[in-house]
Amino acid sequence: MELSNYSKIFKALSNEQRLKIFMMIYKNCCSPEGAVIGSEFQLKGESCCSVKGGLEKAFTRICDCMNLSRSTVSHHFKELQNAGLITCEREGQTYRCKINKEVVDSIKDFLK
């Protein structure tokens, strides 16, 4: 991977709101098991983290528990996708997304 790809990845994670979104997905905070995330990543209201249903409807839930407009959240999702960190797909009204583990691993490799 080229240096510019890494800077792109880091750029995607450089905005705090976007990093928060990424961590919600990464730490699987919305997983069916209701995996707990570190308190520093806990969201206000916990409306997202306490709801069951995996990473489905991720978009809506993240809108609900962050103080951002839909268009802004949409933009952040796109940035994360452009950097290759996540992939998202819509199935009807459900928005599913998941981490691209290879890319995350490449960051760790990069810093080895």
Added chain:
Amino acid sequence: MELSNYSKIFKALSNEQRLKIFMMIYKNCCSPEGAVIGSEFQLKGESCCSVKGGLEKAFTRICDCMNLSRSTVSHHFKELQNAGLITCEREGQTYRCKINKEVVDSIKDFLK
């Protein structure tokens, strides 16, 4: 460490020029041993990487082999320092800098 600290670190690495600078230090490209860095990080002219002398005069050498003004390079160094990624000190006319390994490790931990 707080989420905002991580976004700060990622921001520091989000600029390609700055990331290049960081990698030069990180990969120890200017070490007395002349450690080789991956070709994708090789600099034009190689005037930096081929010179002996460790991380001394890092500033000047980086100015020489990157196409950036001194003030810009100074700015980038400051950003890397602010994020806690490196520490720099001047000893006379020599500018020494080194990686803050704990911070780098904390990124890896963060992505564990």
Added chain:
DNA sequence: CTTAAGATTCTATAACTATCGAACTATCAT
């Protein structure tokens, strides 16, 4: 003391980014 070299600070500018609201598209339920 003077000069040169190394690095910082200040100012300006052009480019980029985060954010919102409005308009739009797509899907689902009734």
Added chain:
DNA sequence: ATGATAGTTCGATAGTTATAGAATCTTAAG
């Protein structure tokens, strides 16, 4: 069809960032 829900795209705006050059400060050498 109608209305409600989910997400995207567009345009505007306020704020941030990368960069250069000029002025300044610091240290070393003559």
